[in-house]
Amino acid sequence: MMKMLPPLLYAYISVLRKQQKTIDYAQYGLKSPWLIGLIETFSEAFNLCLLISFFPLLILMVLIMTDDLGGNPIEAFHLHTGIWTLRFLCITLLVTPIQVMTKWRGMAHFRQLFGLMTFFYAAVHVYGYLAIDQAWVWSSIFRDISETTYIWWGLFCFFVLALLALTSSKPAKKAMGKSWKKLHRWIYPASVAAVLHYLLQLKGNLADPLLYGLLITFLLLFRVLVWLKDRKVTRLMIPKRPPVEEEKVPVEETH
Amino acid sequence: MLIKTNTGLRSSEVTDEVIFQERRDSLRLIGGIMALGVAGVAKGGTVDQAASMARQDALAASNERLTREQDIAHYNNYYEFSFYKAPPSELAQAMQVEPWVLEVGGLVENPLTLSIDDLLRLFPPEEQIRRIRCVEGWSGVVPWLGFPLFHLLKKASPLSFGKFVKFTSVMQPETMPNQRDQKMLPWPYVEGLRLDEAMHPLAMLAVGMYGKKLLNQNGAPIRLVIPWKYGFKSIKAIVKIEVTDSLPLTSWNQVAPKDYGFYANVNPEVPHPRWSQATERPLGSAFYSPRRKTELFNGYAEEVAHLYAGMDLRQLF
Numbered sequence: 001m002m003k004m005l006p007p008l009l010y011a012y013i014s015v016l017r018k019q020q021k022t023i024d025y026a027q028y029g030l031k032s033p034w035l036i037g038l039i040e041t042f043s044e045a046f047n048l049c050l051l052i053s054f055f056p057l058l059i060l061m062v063l064i065m066t067d068d069l070g071g072n073p074i075e076a077f078h079l080h081t082g083i084w085t086l087r088f089l090c091i092t093l094l095v096t097p098i099q100v101m102t103k104w105r106g107m108a109h110f111r112q113l114f115g116l117m118t119f120f121y122a123a124v125h126v127y128g129y130l131a132i133d134q135a136w137v138w139s140s141i142f143r144d145i146s147e148t149t150y151i152w153w154g155l156f157c158f159f160v161l162a163l164l165a166l167t168s169s170k171p172a173k174k175a176m177g178k179s180w181k182k183l184h185r186w187i188y189p190a191s192v193a194a195v196l197h198y199l200l201q202l203k204g205n206l207a208d209p210l211l212y213g214l215l216i217t218f219l220l221l222f223r224v225l226v227w228l229k230d231r232k233v234t235r236l237m238i239p240k241r242p243p244v245e246e247e248k249v250p251v252e253e254t255h
Numbered sequence: 256m257l258i259k260t261n262t263g264l265r266s267s268e269v270t271d272e273v274i275f276q277e278r279r280d281s282l283r284l285i286g287g288i289m290a291l292g293v294a295g296v297a298k299g300g301t302v303d304q305a306a307s308m309a310r311q312d313a314l315a316a317s318n319e320r321l322t323r324e325q326d327i328a329h330y331n332n333y334y335e336f337s338f339y340k341a342p343p344s345e346l347a348q349a350m351q352v353e354p355w356v357l358e359v360g361g362l363v364e365n366p367l368t369l370s371i372d373d374l375l376r377l378f379p380p381e382e383q384i385r386r387i388r389c390v391e392g393w394s395g396v397v398p399w400l401g402f403p404l405f406h407l408l409k410k411a412s413p414l415s416f417g418k419f420v421k422f423t424s425v426m427q428p429e430t431m432p433n434q435r436d437q438k439m440l441p442w443p444y445v446e447g448l449r450l451d452e453a454m455h456p457l458a459m460l461a462v463g464m465y466g467k468k469l470l471n472q473n474g475a476p477i478r479l480v481i482p483w484k485y486g487f488k489s490i491k492a493i494v495k496i497e498v499t500d501s502l503p504l505t506s507w508n509q510v511a512p513k514d515y516g517f518y519a520n521v522n523p524e525v526p527h528p529r530w531s532q533a534t535e536r537p538l539g540s541a542f543y544s545p546r547r548k549t550e551l552f553n554g555y556a557e558e559v560a561h562l563y564a565g566m567d568l569r570q571l572f
Contacts, residue, residue: 071330
């Protein structure tokens, strides 16, 4: 299964799985404990991912400060935050397939990290709409939402992401038991809604949303395939028995 | 001047440095247009000053700010070149706009074939500040240089059974990537008006903006400006104007008739099937500034509403 993965992905996963080794920093002439601490922190894949996840926000900040968002900066803000929400959503949905294909366990905290980053960018996106664009004019906001159907899909996606973010912690997972998995499966319809939200606002240029639509389709198809396979295996494991005739229970007549 | 006269704008707000600079530019602009061959307006500084004073007055009397030229020049819907807003400003530089021939024909007594120089000689352009509102929900205030369309139509003299005017944009697949690849719309781009709409004094043919020749990405060398309709009606790079007796099949209407009607009058009460048209985002506006309330006929109701008397604007959108 591993050999099916592109070499770069393989290398990256190998790094993720590697045990931390103690490195003799003095050998490289490094003495500052602060610098060593920094290297130690970000040589851990999780921390590095956390750091990199904020780059799109940083880029946006720079574009805002240098007035480089073009003729319609508010629209550019919406696009930037919206697209990065979709990208993080795809990355989040990619964690489980990687886990299944490599048969490695213990990547749940990466899935949680990227899931929370998805919610983070979605929240910035929603803030951009309410504050930066609509300037909190509620009458305008209500009318706009009531007449703008593509916002409904976005709102649905945002509420699902918010619920999942709220219940993403380990204690919440424990407390919710079986219903946690059920709830977090709502990410599938939410990801379809996110693509629709992107697709339906455009006049004709559909290439970009269709690309994300294709990506999400593959990611969801993977789950369907796994589900089908599991079902087959389960059926094979259960020994076939002749159907047991149900005992007839006399029904008491009630008057 | 016909920008709306809703007051609420202090004159200090419009007489800022930028506008003042644009006034200076507008002096130069008229010089530029004269260099194009307009002998008729050559009355020296007085005409130039009159034009810039007129702009000043028009802005002072309204609560409008002129959209920055750089925004109008780098945020373009020009689907022949690209489906994104920024690329046309570069891609359109490859376009061939000289020489250019504009044909006026169809149901007219005097079919015309005119070069841009002919047009400028016959119809000296004047500066008109007009609001533009895109169906996508953004807007601008642009100082166009142009002349009323009816001047040209009168010269061609439409026949009595002419009812509509059809406009055809240039076909230049060698410079226009999406024409070459036959993407999205049937090319060339076609727009249309009812004849009485086309004869309205607000219907303009523009050859310049911000005191200069039109930039390629903004529709050079000649484009339509119909300020009370959504921007896609204001067809760019026109090569043919025909008077017809039947409703012209226009590009967007042909591709998505439920989304884009033939009339496409700006109307906050008639939402697009997928989004609201109640408000708009002026180009270049700062973060946290409220959206602008869209006006019926983009603020030109007083001038054009009579064209649609008795018409159900929800049905004929």
